Amino acid sequence: MKERFLFFALCMVAAWPAPAEIYKFVDENGRVTYTNIPRKGAIKLDIGGAEAPARNRNHAGPGNFPKVDAKTQRQRDDLRRQILEDELASEQRALAEARRALQEGEAAHLPEEAGNPQKTQERLKRLREAVALHERNIAALRRELGLAR
Template sequence: MRLICLSLGLLLSLSALADIYKSVDGSGHVTYSSTPSKGAKRLDLAPPVARQTQSSRAVSPSSFPRVDGQTQRERDDMRRRILEQERATELSLLSEARAKTNNQADVVLHQKNIEALNSELARLK
Protein backbone atom coordinates (compact mmCIF):
# COMPACT_ATOMS: atom_id res chain seq x y z
CA MET A 1 0.00 0.00 0.00
CA ARG A 2 2.83 2.39 0.87
CA LEU A 3 4.54 1.59 -2.41
CA ILE A 4 1.36 2.42 -4.35
CA CYS A 5 0.97 5.75 -2.54
CA LEU A 6 4.63 6.58 -3.12
CA SER A 7 4.38 5.70 -6.82
CA LEU A 8 1.22 7.73 -7.23
CA GLY A 9 2.84 10.70 -5.51
CA LEU A 10 5.87 10.52 -7.80
CA LEU A 11 3.69 10.33 -10.90
CA LEU A 12 1.67 13.35 -9.82
CA SER A 13 4.80 15.36 -9.07
CA LEU A 14 6.26 14.52 -12.49
CA SER A 15 3.13 15.73 -14.22
CA ALA A 16 3.47 19.02 -12.36
CA LEU A 17 6.85 19.49 -14.04
CA ALA A 18 5.42 19.24 -17.57
CA ASP A 19 5.96 22.17 -19.94
CA ILE A 20 3.03 24.45 -20.62
CA TYR A 21 2.49 26.07 -24.02
CA LYS A 22 0.37 29.10 -24.81
CA SER A 23 -1.03 29.78 -28.24
CA VAL A 24 -3.29 32.52 -29.55
CA ASP A 25 -5.37 31.84 -32.66
CA GLY A 26 -6.41 34.39 -35.29
CA SER A 27 -9.56 35.30 -33.34
CA GLY A 28 -7.54 36.08 -30.23
CA HIS A 29 -8.58 32.97 -28.28
CA VAL A 30 -5.85 31.85 -25.90
CA THR A 31 -5.21 28.13 -25.49
CA TYR A 32 -2.92 26.50 -22.94
CA SER A 33 -1.65 23.01 -23.57
CA SER A 34 0.96 20.56 -22.33
CA THR A 35 1.86 19.66 -25.92
CA PRO A 36 3.57 22.06 -28.29
CA SER A 37 1.70 23.24 -31.37
CA LYS A 38 2.50 25.53 -34.28
CA GLY A 39 2.97 29.10 -33.05
CA ALA A 40 2.73 28.13 -29.39
CA LYS A 41 5.18 29.65 -26.92
CA ARG A 42 6.59 27.70 -24.02
CA LEU A 43 5.83 29.36 -20.68
CA ASP A 44 8.52 29.56 -18.04
CA LEU A 45 6.80 28.40 -14.87
CA ALA A 46 9.81 28.18 -12.59
CA PRO A 47 8.80 28.24 -8.95
CA PRO A 48 9.25 31.65 -7.35
CA VAL A 49 12.45 32.16 -5.46
CA ALA A 50 11.88 32.24 -1.74
CA ARG A 51 12.64 35.58 -0.19
CA GLN A 52 15.37 35.62 2.36
CA THR A 53 14.06 36.53 5.75
CA GLN A 54 15.70 39.50 7.32
CA SER A 55 16.58 39.69 10.94
CA SER A 56 14.16 41.50 13.18
CA ARG A 57 16.41 44.57 13.02
CA ALA A 58 17.20 45.63 9.50
CA VAL A 59 20.45 47.49 9.05
CA SER A 60 20.02 51.06 7.87
CA PRO A 61 22.26 52.38 5.11
CA SER A 62 25.16 54.50 6.30
CA SER A 63 23.66 57.54 4.54
CA PHE A 64 20.42 57.21 6.56
CA PRO A 65 19.96 60.22 8.86
CA ARG A 66 20.48 59.43 12.51
CA VAL A 67 19.31 61.17 15.66
CA ASP A 68 20.69 60.95 19.15
CA GLY A 69 18.80 59.18 21.92
CA GLN A 70 17.61 62.37 23.62
CA THR A 71 16.08 63.72 20.37
CA GLN A 72 14.32 60.40 19.76
CA ARG A 73 12.94 60.35 23.33
CA GLU A 74 11.60 63.88 22.82
CA ARG A 75 9.95 62.82 19.56
CA ASP A 76 8.45 59.76 21.22
CA ASP A 77 7.14 61.87 24.12
CA MET A 78 5.57 64.35 21.69
CA ARG A 79 3.96 61.50 19.76
CA ARG A 80 2.57 60.06 23.00
CA ARG A 81 1.10 63.45 23.98
CA ILE A 82 -0.53 63.87 20.57
CA LEU A 83 -2.04 60.36 20.71
CA GLU A 84 -3.31 60.96 24.24
CA GLN A 85 -4.90 64.26 23.16
CA GLU A 86 -6.55 62.51 20.22
CA ARG A 87 -7.83 59.78 22.54
CA ALA A 88 -9.28 62.40 24.92
CA THR A 89 -11.00 64.10 21.98
CA GLU A 90 -12.42 60.79 20.76
CA LEU A 91 -13.68 59.94 24.27
CA SER A 92 -15.48 63.28 24.38
CA LEU A 93 -16.98 62.71 20.93
CA LEU A 94 -18.02 59.20 21.98
CA SER A 95 -19.89 60.62 24.99
CA GLU A 96 -21.67 63.10 22.73
CA ALA A 97 -22.58 60.39 20.23
CA ARG A 98 -23.97 58.17 22.98
CA ALA A 99 -26.13 61.06 24.19
CA LYS A 100 -27.77 61.18 20.76
CA THR A 101 -29.88 58.06 20.61
CA ASN A 102 -30.17 57.97 16.80
CA ASN A 103 -26.44 58.09 16.13
CA GLN A 104 -25.26 54.48 16.58
CA ALA A 105 -22.90 54.66 13.57
CA ASP A 106 -21.00 57.53 15.21
CA VAL A 107 -20.74 55.59 18.47
CA VAL A 108 -19.17 52.63 16.66
CA LEU A 109 -16.81 54.92 14.73
CA HIS A 110 -15.54 56.63 17.88
CA GLN A 111 -15.16 53.29 19.67
CA LYS A 112 -13.01 51.99 16.82
CA ASN A 113 -10.94 55.17 16.82
CA ILE A 114 -10.35 54.83 20.56
CA GLU A 115 -9.33 51.18 20.14
CA ALA A 116 -6.85 52.16 17.40
CA LEU A 117 -5.39 54.94 19.52
CA ASN A 118 -5.08 52.63 22.54
CA SER A 119 -3.32 50.08 20.35
CA GLU A 120 -0.94 52.70 19.03
CA LEU A 121 -0.20 53.98 22.53
CA ALA A 122 0.51 50.42 23.71
CA ARG A 123 3.15 50.04 20.99
CA LEU A 124 5.11 53.06 22.23
CA LYS A 125 8.09 52.38 24.41
Template sequence: MKRALLALLLSCVAMADIYKHVDAEGRVTYSNVPMKGAKRIDMSGLPGSIPAPRSGGSSSGGSRASANPSPADFPKVDSATQRSRDLNRRQLLQDEMASEQRLLEQARTELSKATPERAAKLRDDMMHSEKNIEMLQKEINRIK
Protein backbone atom coordinates in the same frame (compact mmCIF):
# COMPACT_ATOMS: atom_id res chain seq x y z
CA MET B 1 -10.36 52.93 11.11
CA LYS B 2 -9.86 56.34 9.51
CA ARG B 3 -7.92 57.74 12.41
CA ALA B 4 -6.07 54.47 12.73
CA LEU B 5 -4.23 55.60 9.62
CA LEU B 6 -3.07 58.64 11.54
CA ALA B 7 -1.80 56.46 14.33
CA LEU B 8 0.06 54.21 11.91
CA LEU B 9 1.57 57.19 10.15
CA LEU B 10 2.78 58.63 13.40
CA SER B 11 4.57 55.41 14.23
CA CYS B 12 7.18 56.15 11.56
CA VAL B 13 10.42 57.86 12.56
CA ALA B 14 10.44 59.94 9.39
CA MET B 15 7.20 61.70 8.67
CA ALA B 16 5.54 61.39 5.29
CA ASP B 17 2.87 63.73 3.96
CA ILE B 18 -0.35 63.59 5.96
CA TYR B 19 -3.66 64.83 4.63
CA LYS B 20 -6.70 65.93 6.64
CA HIS B 21 -10.17 65.64 5.13
CA VAL B 22 -13.42 66.79 6.73
CA ASP B 23 -16.51 65.23 5.15
CA ALA B 24 -19.96 66.78 4.82
CA GLU B 25 -20.96 65.44 8.25
CA GLY B 26 -17.91 66.96 9.93
CA ARG B 27 -15.97 63.71 10.37
CA VAL B 28 -12.24 64.16 10.19
CA THR B 29 -10.13 61.66 8.29
CA TYR B 30 -6.33 61.59 8.27
CA SER B 31 -4.50 59.75 5.54
CA ASN B 32 -1.17 59.51 3.79
CA VAL B 33 -3.07 59.29 0.51
CA PRO B 34 -4.29 62.56 -1.01
CA MET B 35 -8.02 62.68 -1.64
CA LYS B 36 -10.36 65.22 -3.15
CA GLY B 37 -10.89 68.11 -0.76
CA ALA B 38 -8.11 67.04 1.64
CA LYS B 39 -5.55 69.53 2.93
CA ARG B 40 -1.90 68.61 3.42
CA ILE B 41 -0.78 69.07 7.02
CA ASP B 42 2.56 70.81 7.39
CA MET B 43 4.37 68.95 10.15
CA SER B 44 7.82 70.36 9.45
CA GLY B 45 7.55 72.76 12.39
CA LEU B 46 6.94 70.04 14.97
CA PRO B 47 9.76 69.41 17.44
CA GLY B 48 11.99 66.55 16.34
CA SER B 49 10.62 66.39 12.81
CA ILE B 50 12.84 65.45 9.90
CA PRO B 51 12.08 65.57 6.20
CA ALA B 52 10.34 62.55 4.75
CA PRO B 53 12.60 60.30 2.68
CA ARG B 54 12.23 60.52 -1.05
CA SER B 55 10.23 57.71 -2.57
CA GLY B 56 12.22 55.60 -4.95
CA GLY B 57 13.60 53.13 -2.48
CA SER B 58 12.79 49.46 -2.75
CA SER B 59 10.75 49.24 0.46
CA SER B 60 7.83 46.86 0.25
CA GLY B 61 6.17 48.46 3.28
CA GLY B 62 5.36 45.16 4.95
CA SER B 63 8.74 44.26 6.47
CA ARG B 64 10.17 45.35 9.79
CA ALA B 65 13.45 47.27 10.02
CA SER B 66 15.41 44.17 11.06
CA ALA B 67 14.53 42.45 7.79
CA ASN B 68 15.61 45.49 5.74
CA PRO B 69 18.62 47.19 7.32
CA SER B 70 18.93 50.95 6.89
CA PRO B 71 21.33 52.19 4.24
CA ALA B 72 24.63 53.60 5.51
CA ASP B 73 23.59 57.17 4.64
CA PHE B 74 20.25 56.89 6.45
CA PRO B 75 19.90 59.63 9.10
CA LYS B 76 20.72 58.41 12.60
CA VAL B 77 18.72 59.59 15.59
CA ASP B 78 20.18 59.77 19.06
CA SER B 79 18.17 58.29 21.92
CA ALA B 80 17.28 61.68 23.47
CA THR B 81 15.82 62.89 20.18
CA GLN B 82 13.89 59.65 19.73
CA ARG B 83 12.57 59.87 23.28
CA SER B 84 11.40 63.43 22.58
CA ARG B 85 9.67 62.29 19.39
CA ASP B 86 8.01 59.42 21.23
CA LEU B 87 6.74 61.78 23.94
CA ASN B 88 5.38 64.18 21.31
CA ARG B 89 3.71 61.30 19.47
CA ARG B 90 2.21 59.94 22.69
CA GLN B 91 0.81 63.38 23.55
CA LEU B 92 -0.70 63.78 20.09
CA LEU B 93 -2.33 60.35 20.32
CA GLN B 94 -3.62 61.02 23.84
CA ASP B 95 -5.10 64.35 22.72
CA GLU B 96 -6.79 62.61 19.80
CA MET B 97 -8.13 59.90 22.14
CA ALA B 98 -9.56 62.52 24.52
CA SER B 99 -11.30 64.15 21.57
CA GLU B 100 -12.77 60.81 20.45
CA GLN B 101 -13.92 60.04 23.99
CA ARG B 102 -15.70 63.41 24.16
CA LEU B 103 -17.41 62.69 20.84
CA LEU B 104 -18.45 59.25 22.06
CA GLU B 105 -19.87 60.63 25.32
CA GLN B 106 -21.69 63.38 23.44
CA ALA B 107 -23.27 60.83 21.08
CA ARG B 108 -24.33 58.64 24.03
CA THR B 109 -25.97 61.63 25.72
CA GLU B 110 -27.79 62.67 22.56
CA LEU B 111 -28.93 59.11 21.83
CA SER B 112 -31.38 59.04 24.75
CA LYS B 113 -33.42 61.93 23.34
CA ALA B 114 -32.90 61.38 19.60
CA THR B 115 -35.47 60.63 16.95
CA PRO B 116 -35.22 57.17 15.35
CA GLU B 117 -33.54 58.64 12.25
CA ARG B 118 -31.03 60.59 14.33
CA ALA B 119 -30.47 57.59 16.64
CA ALA B 120 -29.21 55.49 13.72
CA LYS B 121 -26.63 58.13 12.83
CA LEU B 122 -25.60 58.51 16.46
CA ARG B 123 -25.09 54.75 16.78
CA ASP B 124 -22.92 54.86 13.66
CA ASP B 125 -20.94 57.77 15.12
CA MET B 126 -20.53 55.88 18.39
CA MET B 127 -19.23 52.79 16.61
CA HIS B 128 -16.82 54.98 14.62
CA SER B 129 -15.51 56.62 17.81
CA GLU B 130 -15.20 53.30 19.64
CA LYS B 131 -13.07 51.86 16.82
CA ASN B 132 -10.92 54.97 16.76
CA ILE B 133 -10.42 54.80 20.53
CA GLU B 134 -9.44 51.14 20.28
CA MET B 135 -6.88 51.80 17.55
CA LEU B 136 -5.49 54.86 19.32
CA GLN B 137 -5.07 52.88 22.53
CA LYS B 138 -3.22 50.13 20.67
CA GLU B 139 -0.88 52.69 19.15
CA ILE B 140 -0.30 54.41 22.52
CA ASN B 141 0.56 51.03 24.03
CA ARG B 142 3.19 50.47 21.33
CA ILE B 143 5.13 53.57 22.37
CA LYS B 144 8.05 52.72 24.63
Protein backbone atom coordinates in the same frame (compact mmCIF):
# COMPACT_ATOMS: atom_id res chain seq x y z
CA MET C 1 -11.10 8.67 13.71
CA LYS C 2 -9.87 7.13 10.48
CA GLU C 3 -11.66 9.87 8.49
CA ARG C 4 -9.92 12.57 10.50
CA PHE C 5 -6.52 11.04 9.83
CA LEU C 6 -7.31 10.73 6.13
CA PHE C 7 -8.50 14.34 6.00
CA PHE C 8 -5.35 15.50 7.82
CA ALA C 9 -3.11 13.50 5.48
CA LEU C 10 -4.86 14.96 2.41
CA CYS C 11 -4.44 18.47 3.79
CA MET C 12 -0.73 17.86 4.34
CA VAL C 13 -0.27 16.55 0.81
CA ALA C 14 -2.18 19.51 -0.64
CA ALA C 15 0.04 21.92 1.29
CA TRP C 16 3.25 20.28 0.07
CA PRO C 17 5.20 22.78 -2.03
CA ALA C 18 5.26 21.91 -5.70
CA PRO C 19 8.38 22.64 -7.72
CA ALA C 20 7.69 25.35 -10.27
CA GLU C 21 9.24 25.25 -13.71
CA ILE C 22 9.75 28.64 -15.29
CA TYR C 23 10.40 29.19 -18.98
CA LYS C 24 11.78 32.27 -20.72
CA PHE C 25 10.59 32.92 -24.26
CA VAL C 26 11.77 35.72 -26.54
CA ASP C 27 9.50 36.36 -29.53
CA GLU C 28 10.49 37.73 -32.96
CA ASN C 29 9.99 41.32 -31.74
CA GLY C 30 12.36 40.83 -28.81
CA ARG C 31 9.62 40.77 -26.16
CA VAL C 32 10.50 38.53 -23.24
CA THR C 33 7.82 36.37 -21.68
CA TYR C 34 8.23 34.31 -18.53
CA THR C 35 5.75 31.47 -18.11
CA ASN C 36 5.21 28.14 -16.43
CA ILE C 37 3.96 26.64 -19.71
CA PRO C 38 6.64 25.10 -21.92
CA ARG C 39 6.62 26.19 -25.56
CA LYS C 40 8.84 25.71 -28.56
CA GLY C 41 11.91 27.94 -28.40
CA ALA C 42 11.53 28.66 -24.67
CA ILE C 43 14.46 28.15 -22.30
CA LYS C 44 13.84 26.43 -18.99
CA LEU C 45 15.27 28.53 -16.16
CA ASP C 46 16.84 26.98 -13.12
CA ILE C 47 15.64 29.23 -10.34
CA GLY C 48 16.14 26.84 -7.45
CA GLY C 49 13.92 27.05 -4.38
CA ALA C 50 11.87 30.11 -3.68
CA GLU C 51 13.81 31.41 -0.72
CA ALA C 52 13.61 34.82 0.82
CA PRO C 53 16.80 36.83 0.53
CA ALA C 54 18.98 36.69 3.61
CA ARG C 55 18.84 39.79 5.75
CA ASN C 56 21.53 41.24 7.85
CA ARG C 57 19.64 42.15 11.01
CA ASN C 58 22.50 44.30 12.28
CA HIS C 59 22.18 46.62 9.31
CA ALA C 60 19.38 49.16 9.87
CA GLY C 61 19.50 50.80 6.46
CA PRO C 62 21.72 52.30 3.79
CA GLY C 63 24.98 53.81 4.92
CA ASN C 64 23.85 57.33 4.03
CA PHE C 65 20.54 56.93 5.92
CA PRO C 66 20.27 59.66 8.59
CA LYS C 67 20.79 58.48 12.15
CA VAL C 68 18.80 59.80 15.10
CA ASP C 69 20.34 59.93 18.53
CA ALA C 70 18.49 58.35 21.47
CA LYS C 71 17.51 61.68 23.07
CA THR C 72 15.92 62.99 19.86
CA GLN C 73 14.09 59.71 19.31
CA ARG C 74 12.82 59.75 22.90
CA GLN C 75 11.53 63.31 22.38
CA ARG C 76 9.77 62.22 19.19
CA ASP C 77 8.26 59.22 20.95
CA ASP C 78 7.08 61.42 23.84
CA LEU C 79 5.51 63.88 21.40
CA ARG C 80 3.78 61.06 19.53
CA ARG C 81 2.47 59.64 22.81
CA GLN C 82 1.19 63.09 23.85
CA ILE C 83 -0.57 63.57 20.52
CA LEU C 84 -2.20 60.15 20.84
CA GLU C 85 -3.31 60.88 24.41
CA ASP C 86 -4.79 64.22 23.32
CA GLU C 87 -6.62 62.51 20.47
CA LEU C 88 -7.89 59.84 22.86
CA ALA C 89 -9.23 62.46 25.28
CA SER C 90 -10.91 64.27 22.38
CA GLU C 91 -12.51 61.05 21.12
CA GLN C 92 -13.70 60.19 24.62
CA ARG C 93 -15.41 63.59 24.88
CA ALA C 94 -16.93 63.09 21.42
CA LEU C 95 -18.15 59.62 22.43
CA ALA C 96 -19.80 60.99 25.56
CA GLU C 97 -21.50 63.67 23.45
CA ALA C 98 -22.60 61.11 20.85
CA ARG C 99 -24.04 58.85 23.56
CA ARG C 100 -25.89 61.79 25.10
CA ALA C 101 -27.28 62.73 21.68
CA LEU C 102 -28.39 59.13 21.13
CA GLN C 103 -30.17 59.01 24.49
CA GLU C 104 -31.92 62.29 23.76
CA GLY C 105 -32.71 61.15 20.23
CA GLU C 106 -34.30 57.93 21.49
CA ALA C 107 -36.44 59.86 23.96
CA ALA C 108 -37.45 62.65 21.57
CA HIS C 109 -40.15 62.42 18.92
CA LEU C 110 -39.66 65.14 16.34
CA PRO C 111 -42.75 66.71 14.77
CA GLU C 112 -41.46 66.21 11.23
CA GLU C 113 -41.17 62.48 11.93
CA ALA C 114 -44.76 62.11 13.13
CA GLY C 115 -46.46 59.36 11.21
CA ASN C 116 -43.21 58.34 9.50
CA PRO C 117 -41.31 55.77 11.60
CA GLN C 118 -38.78 55.34 8.77
CA LYS C 119 -37.43 58.86 9.37
CA THR C 120 -37.10 58.14 13.09
CA GLN C 121 -35.22 54.90 12.39
CA GLU C 122 -32.84 56.65 9.98
CA ARG C 123 -32.11 59.42 12.50
CA LEU C 124 -31.46 56.90 15.28
CA LYS C 125 -29.30 54.81 12.96
CA ARG C 126 -27.07 57.84 12.24
CA LEU C 127 -26.76 58.52 15.97
CA ARG C 128 -25.83 54.88 16.68
CA GLU C 129 -23.28 54.93 13.86
CA ALA C 130 -21.69 58.03 15.37
CA VAL C 131 -21.37 56.26 18.74
CA ALA C 132 -19.88 53.17 17.07
CA LEU C 133 -17.39 55.31 15.12
CA HIS C 134 -16.11 57.00 18.26
CA GLU C 135 -15.85 53.62 20.02
CA ARG C 136 -13.76 52.23 17.15
CA ASN C 137 -11.55 55.34 17.15
CA ILE C 138 -10.97 55.00 20.89
CA ALA C 139 -10.05 51.32 20.51
CA ALA C 140 -7.59 52.17 17.71
CA LEU C 141 -5.99 54.97 19.72
CA ARG C 142 -5.62 52.68 22.73
CA ARG C 143 -3.91 50.08 20.53
CA GLU C 144 -1.51 52.73 19.23
CA LEU C 145 -0.80 53.95 22.74
CA GLY C 146 -0.09 50.37 23.78
CA LEU C 147 2.48 50.13 20.99
CA ALA C 148 4.00 53.51 21.83
CA ARG C 149 4.75 52.71 25.48
